[in-house]
Amino acid sequence: MSGLDKKTGKTVERPGEGAAGFSKNGFILAAIGSSVGLGNMWKFPYITGENGGAAFFLLFILCLVVVGLPILLAEMTIGRGGRGNASSSLFNLTNKKHWKWFGLISIITAFLIMSYYSVVAGWTLHYMIQSFAGALSDVNMDYAGAFLGFAGGYMPIFWSALVMAITGFVIAKGVSGGIEKFNKILIPGFLILLLIMMVRALTLPGAMEGAEFFLKPDFSKLNEESVLIALGHSFFSLSLGMGCMLTYGSYVRKDQSLGKATLAIGAGDLLYAFIAGLVIFPTVFAYGMEPSSGVGLAFIALPAAFAQMPLGFLFGGVFFLLLAIAALTSAVSILEVPVAYAMEQWKWSRKKTATIMATLAFLLGVPSALSVEGADGPLSNVLLFGKTIFDLFDFSTSYILMPVGGLIITLFTGYAWKRAGEEAGLTGGIYRTWMFLLRYVCPLLIILIFLYSVGVLKFS
Template structure:
């Protein structure tokens, strides 16, 4: 970090951290790396296309400003003010033990997410190797059967172990030498790959139909459900409610503007998701594929499209390399949350903590890896509350624990901690607006997101 070393030394040191904190640039890149995950790479383009294209995109920006940015700033402010893990920071700022227990929710959430997120991240690495090797280049292949066969076998365990090993290694190197350096290399590389794939996608015959699907405003498709989908994604896309931004905030320099950093992180997250849409939909439409959400789009429709493309093995490999980078940068931020807690709680070394928690996260993820719905996996028919183990972990963390974690952050910053504005560097009207959003608007909207996610609010037509 030439030219920044003298500024960053000691900036994020905490007892037992054994290293410096983030430089100013390094913090923003690491936070963008945390927010740009697998969901953003295919979920955001899909929900945008299904909810009015550019009309939904504008709605999403509004929701990002109203919900995402205030909570993002709150998380980072708590982290820097508390100078500790996601649990202890809340206690340090109030000296009230019940906030420490509330803070543990985000730590548990992050660890649970890491267990199954590593499985999906492993899928991207497997498909990257398969694409570069040409194994996915057969236009006559049944790509749905190929994916289900892979996801229902035992190979995902190997790739999940690889993901955990890489993630643990980066975290073991420390904040400055590991996490920051990792993101400084991968995030610019991520953008370069994204732009290369965007140019390739937009120059395909028939690509403009896909671009129009993604970008043409259709306000008739916007409804109450669209608003809640946009609100939910503005919350989830920034990795809020699971302690990532709070933990990263605890390593930030005291003279860094958190307000400007919040804008840069949200802007970077938005840019990456937007460009991803210009990669995915032109490619899907150019080869007559039906756009679909989640796993089907990334691991079935797109490989089939790349198989028909000149040099498809190369562009397919680059696409899954892109997904792997997005997965790994997010995985590092997710695992760092429980690592920071365990280091301070039990006085373990960073290396020991990273190895132990990465190993336990892998073991906890084994049932998820073997229970993917629709496969012939050993645990795929085992249902708990009507869901496979994989889906249960995903649902309980994404739709229950993360909103609860976000609600805790808004209530803590809005009501319990009296010096939030001072730490955030906000005064006057901007501070009053921030407080108004955190005290009244964000809690209400988070509750609505929660009720919609769990099915209490239903906008189905009769």
């Protein structure tokens, strides 16, 4: 909504209700767009493949219910109650400055994530064009070498810039006029294309073996590490700990049920992950690929599979179009976090803020684009704390800053803010269960995820 700044006398856009806020359905679609990112289409399939398939998927659902949804509701509740950015909302609800500084962690996290996330998003655009053009249709191609050759050059910088330009343009158009409209078009379109790809994948010869791998549980393949990986992904898949859902929550109408919205977003996240699994695993098994191909599953194993498929250039292009849509809808929510902060902090216009933040995030991401591990890039041999620049940004945000941000949200909602239940619309047993999870269960599990991720907690 717009408001008059008392210091400057200028009209500025602020979080809240009104023209700048989401409609009820628009908010849910935008939030699903934030959660349905490369985590669903890229990371979820390969970690599921590495951890036994169906049993891991069921474990992931359990973790999403126990950890993901309670924190998701907490973030949105803080945003709507505080009516500010990811930092000021915490201060507005307590009037204590230390919470404002704690909230700043999620804004820094989102900005850092955006810098290298745009690089991976750029890869999807490149592969989409290459696939539609038939450049990935040679069954004898060295797909691993092709990917590393591309990642080791300078073209990823161009594609990253394009991602930033699209993201900045959408955000500059505003919440209802940009972010909501963008997601209203892309998220339903994403589902239609995904369903088409699922039907094609399930009709491939030998596809049922892949479907069985994804749908028939074998709990003997699970171990302690699987549990922590599922916990971590349930946290990351909903864009928690980096201020996205808190910022989106500040644009939510007061008459919207946050409880119902939480369930809808969680269901949407699971639906897209489920269908993505029924696209990828049947395709992988049909062409003799390994479901545990790791991070190379999307950019190495699947292009090789599509090359063997009739009209593979078309279906491969559609698949990477899906990846690109998932990446862009998430990118919009991530960049909106520092944009909302800067607009409120420095009273800049939305267009100016979006331009500045997109440019700065792009420039920060250039070293990541040139330092992909295994690729012979200009900065691939530059190591900081034993990691490439790309890996350092990924590790520090995903495994340190995001868990810290999530822990802050649980402690704030569980202990510091006394009216969380009222804002969330929860009473009775549901409220007490939510508080129990936020006060005791979620913090403990987040700490375990953190200790495992940084190597303190190990399993033989």
